[in-house]
Amino acid sequence: LAKTTQPISMDSYEGQEVNITCSHNNIATNDYITWYQQFPSQGPRFIIQGYKTKVTNEVASLFIPADRKSSTLSLPRVSLSDTAVYYCLVGRLMDSSYKLIFGSGTRLLVRP
Amino acid sequence: ETGVTQSPTHLIKTRGQQVTLRCSSQSGHNTVSWYQQALGQGPQFIFQYYREEENGRGNFPPRFSGLQFPNYSSELNVNALELDDSALYLCASSLELAGHEQFFGPGTRLTVL
Numbered sequence: 001l002a003k004t005t006q007p008i009s010m011d012s013y014e015g016q017e018v019n020i021t022c023s024h025n026n027i028a029t030n031d032y033i034t035w036y037q038q039f040p041s042q043g044p045r046f047i048i049q050g051y052k053t054k055v056t057n058e059v060a061s062l063f064i065p066a067d068r069k070s071s072t073l074s075l076p077r078v079s080l081s082d083t084a085v086y087y088c089l090v091g092r093l094m095d096s097s098y099k100l101i102f103g104s105g106t107r108l109l110v111r112p
Numbered sequence: 113e114t115g116v117t118q119s120p121t122h123l124i125k126t127r128g129q130q131v132t133l134r135c136s137s138q139s140g141h142n143t144v145s146w147y148q149q150a151l152g153q154g155p156q157f158i159f160q161y162y163r164e165e166e167n168g169r170g171n172f173p174p175r176f177s178g179l180q181f182p183n184y185s186s187e188l189n190v191n192a193l194e195l196d197d198s199a200l201y202l203c204a205s206s207l208e209l210a211g212h213e214q215f216f217g218p219g220t221r222l223t224v225l
Contacts, residue, residue: 034213043116043202043216044155087154100145100204100214102154 004088009107018075020106022088025069033064033071036087038105044087048073075108083110114139116205116217124223125193133188133220135203143167144186145214146178147202155202161186190222198224 005023012018024033032051036044048055050062050071061074075082085105117136125131137144143162147155157170161180175191184205190197200221204214 041200041219041221043204043219045216046213049213085154100147100155100157102147102156105154 004090004103006086006088006103006106008104009109011109011111012078013111014079015077018078018082018108018110020073020075020086020088020108021070022073023070024088024090027068027090031068031090033062033068034089034091034100035060035062035073036089036100036102038085038087044102047086078108078110080110080112082108084108116203116215118201118203118217118220120220121218122221122223124225126225127193127195129193129224130189130191131193131222133190133201133203133222135186135188135205135217137184137186137203137205138215141205141207141215142184143206144180144184145204145206146186146188147204148172148197149200149202149219151199158188193224195224198222 032049034049035047037047038044048057048060048062050064052064055062063072085107087102087105089100116138119134135144145160146158148158149155158172158176159169159178160167161178164180177189178187180186200219202216202219204216206214
């Protein structure tokens with residue numbers, strides 16, 4: 001599975017848009033990009049998944065350039081409750097031995 | 113729809129002891145994965161069970177073992193506990209092997225003294 005690199009931490013203020021970029025230079029053709037969110041003392045929660053271009057759901061957008069060597073998670077108008085660790089993962093869907101490989105994640109702090 | 117549940121919430125053991133952690137998967141999910149999360153780090157994959165068979169294992173020694181039952185609930189067993197086994201143990205269930213969207217439980221906090 002491709003290794004990912006993302007910033008260790010980010011600061012933002014309420015109401016701002018936050019963009020977290022993840023680098024995955026060795027992504028393979030069949031790999032998907034997935035983002036999870038984790039609050040303290042809770043299990044991670046799936047946010048969004050994509051393969052190429054742009055994916056949007058009710059909580060976030062995921063931008064993936066044509067070369068797919070990076071991706072950007074965009075959180076619109078963050079609130080204090082968005083303070084969490086965000087993980088970028090790359091892996092193959094429906095791999096018979098599929099497993100999620102988490103890095104250290106990006107700690108997002110949203111200030112009032 | 114019931115989410116993923118884990119028991120116990122917290123557990124304290126001493127070195128050399130054995131521990132069993134339990135997980136009930138989300139309704140309809142037949143795949144369960146276990147993760148170990150040390151403080152300040154991302155979760156590390158231990159192993160995955162699909163329809164009662166182990167289906168992939170991470171870099172964990174054999175003293176970490178598991179079971180999945182016909183109702184798809186699961187157990188994680190750790191023998192000969194070491195201090196470094198202190199961590200949050202997370203269970204995640206998913207539908208079939210579409211593992212990207214896994215649903216995590218709240219975890220079991222294990223402390224080894």
